[in-house]
Amino acid sequence: MAGVWVLAENHRQTLELLNIGRVLASKLGTRLAAFLLHDREMAQEYIEYGADDILLLPSLPEDQSLDAYIPVIAEEAQKQEPDIFLVAATLRGKEIAARIASRLNTGLCSECISLTLDESGKNLEMERLMFGGAAAQKVTCRTRPQMATVPPRTFEPAVKQSGREGQIKELPVPPASALRVLEKKARAHEASDIREARVVVCAGRGIEKQEDMALVRELAEAVGGEIACTRPISEELHWLPENLCIGLSGINVKPDLYIGVGVSGQIQHVTGIRDAKVICAINNDENAPIFEAADYGIVGDLYEVVPKLIKELKGEK
Amino acid sequence: MPRIVVCFKWVIDEAYIRTGASQELDLENVDYKLSDYDRNAIEEAVRLKEEYGGSLVGITVGVPEATKGIKDALSRGPEKAYFINDASFDNLEPSQTATILADVVSSQIEYDLIICGEGSSDLYAQQVGPRLAEKLGIPCISYVQKLGIENGEIIAERKMEEGVEVVAAPMPALVTVVPDINSPRVPGLKDTLMASKKPVISITKDQLSQTYEPCLQTAGILAASMERNCVKFGGELEGIAGFVESLLKEGVIS
Ligand SMILES: Cc1cc2nc3c(=O)[nH]c(=O)nc-3n(C[C@H](O)[C@H](O)[C@H](O)COP(=O)(O)OP(=O)(O)OC[C@H]3O[C@@H](n4cnc5c(N)ncnc54)[C@H](O)[C@@H]3O)c2cc1C
Ligand SMILES: Nc1ncnc2c1ncn2[C@@H]1O[C@H](COP(=O)(O)O)[C@@H](O)[C@H]1O
Numbered sequence: 001m002a003g004v005w006v007l008a009e010n011h012r013q014t015l016e017l018l019n020i021g022r023v024l025a026s027k028l029g030t031r032l033a034a035f036l037l038h039d040r041e042m043a044q045e046y047i048e049y050g051a052d053d054i055l056l057l058p059s060l061p062e063d064q065s066l067d068a069y070i071p072v073i074a075e076e077a078q079k080q081e082p083d084i085f086l087v088a089a090t091l092r093g094k095e096i097a098a099r100i101a102s103r104l105n106t107g108l109c110s111e112c113i114s115l116t117l118d119e120s121g122k123n124l125e126m127e128r129l130m131f132g133g134a135a136a137q138k139v140t141c142r143t144r145p146q147m148a149t150v151p152p153r154t155f156e157p158a159v160k161q162s163g164r165e166g167q168i169k170e171l172p173v174p175p176a177s178a179l180r181v182l183e184k185k186a187r188a189h190e191a192s193d194i195r196e197a198r199v200v201v202c203a204g205r206g207i208e209k210q211e212d213m214a215l216v217r218e219l220a221e222a223v224g225g226e227i228a229c230t231r232p233i234s235e236e237l238h239w240l241p242e243n244l245c246i247g248l249s250g251i252n253v254k255p256d257l258y259i260g261v262g263v264s265g266q267i268q269h270v271t272g273i274r275d276a277k278v279i280c281a282i283n284n285d286e287n288a289p290i291f292e293a294a295d296y297g298i299v300g301d302l303y304e305v306v307p308k309l310i311k312e313l314k315g316e317k
Numbered sequence: 318m319p320r321i322v323v324c325f326k327w328v329i330d331e332a333y334i335r336t337g338a339s340q341e342l343d344l345e346n347v348d349y350k351l352s353d354y355d356r357n358a359i360e361e362a363v364r365l366k367e368e369y370g371g372s373l374v375g376i377t378v379g380v381p382e383a384t385k386g387i388k389d390a391l392s393r394g395p396e397k398a399y400f401i402n403d404a405s406f407d408n409l410e411p412s413q414t415a416t417i418l419a420d421v422v423s424s425q426i427e428y429d430l431i432i433c434g435e436g437s438s439d440l441y442a443q444q445v446g447p448r449l450a451e452k453l454g455i456p457c458i459s460y461v462q463k464l465g466i467e468n469g470e471i472i473a474e475r476k477m478e479e480g481v482e483v484v485a486a487p488m489p490a491l492v493t494v495v496p497d498i499n500s501p502r503v504p505g506l507k508d509t510l511m512a513s514k515k516p517v518i519s520i521t522k523d524q525l526s527q528t529y530e531p532c533l534q535t536a537g538i539l540a541a542s543m544e545r546n547c548v549k550f551g552g553e554l555e556g557i558a559g560f561v562e563s564l565l566k567e568g569v570i571s
């Protein structure tokens with residue numbers, strides 16, 4: 001029973017998992033294997049980024065989705081018995097990891113934010129959030145493989161080392177999945193990545209109408225920041241794209257300044273701004289939980305406060 | 318006409334969680350609620366039943382005290398509920414919950430479609446649905462934002478990072494739904510009264526045929542703390558000036 005396996009849908013996340021995978025494989029004195037989806041060209045590159053073995057998954061027909069690989073991956077895992085199996089926590093990744101874990105009768109730590117080997121050097125200690133981010137749970141896995149899904153950007157991408165050698169193993173073509181993809185619609189326009197933004201102004205459900213988003217934008221401009229939102233704004237109202245949603249099911253940001261406008265501050269959202277240097281909030285409910293999570297708050301109606309604040313920031317009184 | 322099963326969970330309302338002395342969780346005064354996204358799961362099941370006919374039952378695994386949750390779920394539309402309960406079912410992990418659900422579903426319920434929430438409010442593991450599908454050997458469609466039935470097949474729009482993926486799967490199938498699929502209606506007094514008359518089939522631990530050993534071991538749970546200044550200003554000009562001054566002092570604006 002040996003080996004560390006990593007599986008990610010895309011290139012960047014494969015490199016991130018190769019980085020942590022390399023550390024674990026070296027400590028365990030075992031091999032590191034990376035799955036590669038139908039792109040043989042990439043094999044040598046992944047080897048140079050740290051993989052010892054490439055498990056090459058064959059191309060799928062147009063109408064098949066990632067889930068078709070489940071039987072092939074699970075079977076290979078039964079044969080090779082890896083000790084650790086990390087999967088990038090993309091949406092598809094999370095689903096197939098759970099299903100593979102079920103086939104292998106093993107435990108899976110979902111959205112693992114930290115993983116280290118314990119004192120014995122054999123077991124992974126994994127951390128994840130629970131209760132919407134109000135608590136962190138530390139788990140170990142008694143069964144093998146020890147599985148975890150790892151959110152994007154939890155680890156830095158691996159660094160290339162030329163001259164590394166490795167082996168490529170081609171996995172068999174999977175049987176067709178009962179699930180058929182009928183159509184793929186790409187997102188209309190890709191929003192900017194705000195994970196590195198220095199200032200973030202976040203719109204919450206306290207904004208009444210879509211037109212009023214202009215007010216939030218104006219504030220963002222006045223403080224030189226990017227705009228983001230809470231889940232209801234992106235999911236229910238669709239006023240902003242989902243990749244601007246901050247929180248447990250969205251992204252984590254770490255700006256110098258975060259300003260929440262009409263944001264209540266439920267834990268699932270606040271979890272995503274934990275690493276902000278200064279947190280500010282504008283809310284008309286003085287008991288809103290956001291004020292407990294904020295450094296500076298203004299208690300008041302955003303429709304009165306924000307225009308005044310913009311004026312003040314611009315130095316016009 | 319689809320026979321629909323909806324899975325729901327009765328959970329601690331995280332808004333009541335306080336942090337105890339040394340970072341441990343203080344669950345002394347917590348209240349419970351129906352897991353947020355399971356309200357969307359139930360609403361979608363009700364909507365499908367309204368559109369296509371058929372039947373709708375709810376199922377939950379939990380401690381015997383979770384009866385309030387069953388009533389809450391039943392007031393939202395299912396005709397009856399399966400309640401698999403035991404005092405030891407308070408800290409089950411997803412692999413155990415899925416095994417228990419699969420055991421009862423496969424032995425006692427005829428179904429065409431199973432609906433789960435995207436993730437539960439307490440664990441948010443996003444595992445029970447996919448694991449259950451796998452145990453039952455049926456297709457799984459996760460993260461669904463739009464759901465319909467055409468020619469006896471499930472047609473679903475999945476919300477993926479890069480856009481929408483429209484998929485089809487034969488029934489029986491399992492789907493997990495994201496919250497933007499619908500806005501759950503709020504049950505009225507009449508719904509609540511009707512709920513208490515609906516049948517609840519209680520299933521105890523000794524009636525289960527499969528074992529469900531945990532795979533994971535929890536080494537500890539600590540509250541995630543957040544130390545902040547918590548300074549509040551008023552919304553009048555003076556307050557706003559004070560606010561801006563504080564940000565200037567922090568050096569986060571210039
Ligand atoms: C499993 C799970 C995962 C989740 N993941 C996320 C996530 O990743 N991100 C996320 O954001 N949420 C997430 N949520 C949802 C989260 O629990 C909250 O429902 C959400 O963050 C609330 O958004 P909001 O603050 O915009 O809206 P609300 O909670 O409706 O708050 C609106 C606020 O605006 C204030 N307000 C109203 N009018 C005015 C006015 N005129 N002036 C000033 N203030 C005003 C109100 O006082 C209120 O505090 C998740 C929930 C669950 C169960
Ligand atoms: N104890 C339970 N009883 C019934 N259904 C559950 C239970 N736990 C989880 N589920 C279902 O599985 C979904 C995902 O839960 P989780 O894997 O814990 O995030 C929930 O939204 C429910 O639909």
